[in-house]
Amino acid sequence: MSFRIRGQNATSGMGVADHSKDAFLELKRKKAYRYVIFKIDEKKKEVVVEKTGNPAESYEDFTASMPENDCRYAVYDFDFVTSENCQKSKIFFIAWLVLSHPVF
Template identity: 40%
Template sequence: MVLHDDCKLTFLELKERRTFRSIVYKIEDNMQVIVEKHHYKKMHGEREQSYEEFANSLPADECRYAILDIEFVPGERKICFIAWSPSTAKMRKKMIYSSTKDRFKRELDGIQVEFHATDLTDISLDAIRRRIN
């Protein structure tokens, strides 16, 4: 597994500058991890993407890694790692994501909470709130 430079840089933007609300990473067929998409926080009068839009942007039948910057109480921010592995994903992809997860997380210093999700109920706002509190 090779981490593209953008992966770390985008994570640092989220962590230090709070530019993004979330980042979704994908492992390409050549085993390179890339930033598939990121969701900005509200800036310059733009509408901020909702949590539901982030959750619904995860593919229904493919694995992904995701980072979510969430704040339920002002000033109490958590950076969450989500290992997205839906039951409909191909077994080979599930194995690749599972076997590279720890190495990927080590590259991104500052993750505070980890979730393994097979469907959206595993990462609902209520499930995240229960886990964080």
């Protein structure tokens, strides 16, 4: 997974806080977190870390940490065992959306 962000995006004017990049890299390289939840700070016009989950937390802990009435972005480090009994890990990017009405 690549997470290349260089300052502000020229078209949106939205930047990414250094601690947001650092948190992702700590999840990816050091397995310091199970997940990182990001939000947009409208005043600063940048993506910031709202919450991190320790490595022992579950997917249920992650979803319980997400807001019911607001959107967020997150990365989640999913551990699993293959059919060959090998321990693996995949990092997922999640866009958490709140819909005001059902989409059919």
